[in-house]
Amino acid sequence: MKHKEVICSRMALSLFTLFCFGTNAILGLSTPSKQDSWFALIVGFIAFLPMAFVYARAIKLYPGRNILDVCEIVYGKVIGKFFQAMFLIFTLMLAALAMRNTYEFINIIMLRETPYLVIMMTLILMAVYLAVNGIEVLGRWSLAVFVVTIASLLFTFLFSMENMDIDNMRPILNNDITTLLDSAFAMFSFPLAETIVFLLIIDFLDKKTSPYKFFYLGGFISLAVLLLVFFRNRLTLGEFSDMATFPSYVASRLIAISMYFSRVEGLITTNFIPLGFLKMSICTLAASEGFSKLFGVSHRRKLAFPVGLLVMALSGIVHENVIQMFQFIDYYRIYAFPFEVIVPLIIWIGAEVKTRFGKNSENKPGTQQEPKGEAQEQQSKDEVPEHAGSQVAEDAGEISPSTVEADAENSQGG
Amino acid sequence: MLIVMVILLFGSCFLFDFLPNAKNSSKKEKIVYLSVFAVSLLITVLYALDVQVPSISSLIMPIIDAIFGKRGG
Numbered sequence: 001m002k003h004k005e006v007i008c009s010r011m012a013l014s015l016f017t018l019f020c021f022g023t024n025a026i027l028g029l030s031t032p033s034k035q036d037s038w039f040a041l042i043v044g045f046i047a048f049l050p051m052a053f054v055y056a057r058a059i060k061l062y063p064g065r066n067i068l069d070v071c072e073i074v075y076g077k078v079i080g081k082f083f084q085a086m087f088l089i090f091t092l093m094l095a096a097l098a099m100r101n102t103y104e105f106i107n108i109i110m111l112r113e114t115p116y117l118v119i120m121m122t123l124i125l126m127a128v129y130l131a132v133n134g135i136e137v138l139g140r141w142s143l144a145v146f147v148v149t150i151a152s153l154l155f156t157f158l159f160s161m162e163n164m165d166i167d168n169m170r171p172i173l174n175n176d177i178t179t180l181l182d183s184a185f186a187m188f189s190f191p192l193a194e195t196i197v198f199l200l201i202i203d204f205l206d207k208k209t210s211p212y213k214f215f216y217l218g219g220f221i222s223l224a225v226l227l228l229v230f231f232r233n234r235l236t237l238g239e240f241s242d243m244a245t246f247p248s249y250v251a252s253r254l255i256a257i258s259m260y261f262s263r264v265e266g267l268i269t270t271n272f273i274p275l276g277f278l279k280m281s282i283c284t285l286a287a288s289e290g291f292s293k294l295f296g297v298s299h300r301r302k303l304a305f306p307v308g309l310l311v312m313a314l315s316g317i318v319h320e321n322v323i324q325m326f327q328f329i330d331y332y333r334i335y336a337f338p339f340e341v342i343v344p345l346i347i348w349i350g351a352e353v354k355t356r357f358g359k360n361s362e363n364k365p366g367t368q369q370e371p372k373g374e375a376q377e378q379q380s381k382d383e384v385p386e387h388a389g390s391q392v393a394e395d396a397g398e399i400s401p402s403t404v405e406a407d408a409e410n411s412q413g414g
Numbered sequence: 415m416l417i418v419m420v421i422l423l424f425g426s427c428f429l430f431d432f433l434p435n436a437k438n439s440s441k442k443e444k445i446v447y448l449s450v451f452a453v454s455l456l457i458t459v460l461y462a463l464d465v466q467v468p469s470i471s472s473l474i475m476p477i478i479d480a481i482f483g484k485r486g487g
Binding site: 093096115116117118121291295296297298302303305306307309310312313314316317318319320324325327328330331334335 | 416419420423424427431432435439440442443446447450451453454455456457458461462467468469470471472474475478482485
């Protein structure tokens with residue numbers, strides 16, 4: 001029996017928040033609705049809630065499995081592999097985008113003359129190190145980074161207050177509804193719905209942490225953090241926050257406490273880089289999982305290094321230059337829509353139908369299997385190999401009715 | 415110089431990651447590993463040699479433009 005990697009809810013939530021905060025902190029939160037981006041962010045969060053339900057429900061129906069297993073259980077080998085490939089493409093691309101964003105930040109702000117590959121190699125070695133060491137190390141590390149990041153965010157917010165001007169938020173809700181909805185869609189797809197990547201490695205959640213709690217609470221904390229970032233940048237910089245390449249960096253540059261304490265942007269820089277490669281590590285881990293499931297490799301760690309190298313290679317060709325990187329933000333929400341919304345919806349609907357009307361559900365209610373006891377359930381979970389193949393997938397279909405019952409109880413209780 | 419760094423990186427990956435695990439891996443696992451490795455090496459070498467490779471965004475953006483109309487900056 002393999003050792004199953006699990007992390008506590010605090011670590012899981014800090015991973016979620018830092019993943020959302022990650023490259024958004026670098027690129028800023030400017031949307032077409034400008035000063036009304038806060039509203040777009042809230043609407044985007046509201047739009048994320050039903051999708052969070054879909055993500056969590058698809059996993060909850062098959063406890064101990066990730067979305068790649070669910071694809072194969074629900075849709076069989078051929079169609080299941082197609083969906084697995086879709087997830088893999090999205091994850092690889094996201095990792096490459098995160099890496100490129102981090103690189104551009106380092107290149108523009110600090111290391112102008114350093115060749116691309118030198119920075120990339122350093123970043124990918126750190127990301128692969130975290131990915132190879134697994135989700136437990138990543139979780140512990142993210143908890144430490146979370147504390148430092150939030151502390152520095154609060155610090156920069158408080159000390160930016162003397163530079164803030166409330167007029168920078170006016171006129172309030174002056175944009176038309178189309179622009180607001182487009183901006184909300186942008187906020188939904190980047191970063192909130194990007195958290196679908198976690199579904200590939202979701203088996204790290206411990207028994208006490210429900211996937212619903214993970215997505216809802218994680219989304220809420222991320223919303224609070226992103227709102228704080230937006231208000232700090234907008235109130236400090238005004239319209240310039242829409243034009244600045246890295247608004248958070250520029251906003252923190254203005255901080256000066258008397259004449260002795262200034263140039264706080266170094267603090268921001270040291271935060272952004274770990275955030276960037278945390279996102280890379282999670283995506284690399286998820287992509288390794290995708291490769292191992294798609295091609296039947298026994299453990300994702302075996303592929304972490306070559307997948308990391310592939311991410312590095314792809315990040316070099318994902319954009320031609322930094323201008324195209326910022327242009328692509330306008331396209332990203334449409335590109336990501338099938339991966340973040342359509343595919344998960346198809347899988348969730350299939351999973352619901354399969355668990356409710358599958359062959360085992362044909363039993364009459366009186367003869368239906370009783371839900372397993374907690375100890376039995378845990379034992380059955382422990383017996384499931386981390387990378388279940390199609391045989392295990394078939395077995396999972398057999399335990400589904402009891403799972404549904406147990407799940408119904410949970411959802412009533414929660 | 416860059417190409418030397420690329421060879422060093424990929425060489426160390428092969429020596430310290432692939433070879434030690436090769437004995438415990440099935441043939442399929444080795445093929446998957448080496449395929450991913452080869453694609454990465456190819457792209458990175460092309461990049462190090464300054465060979466122009468079409469960017470992924472350049473492929474995606476015209477498709478989205480064609481379906482949904484030109485996106486504004």
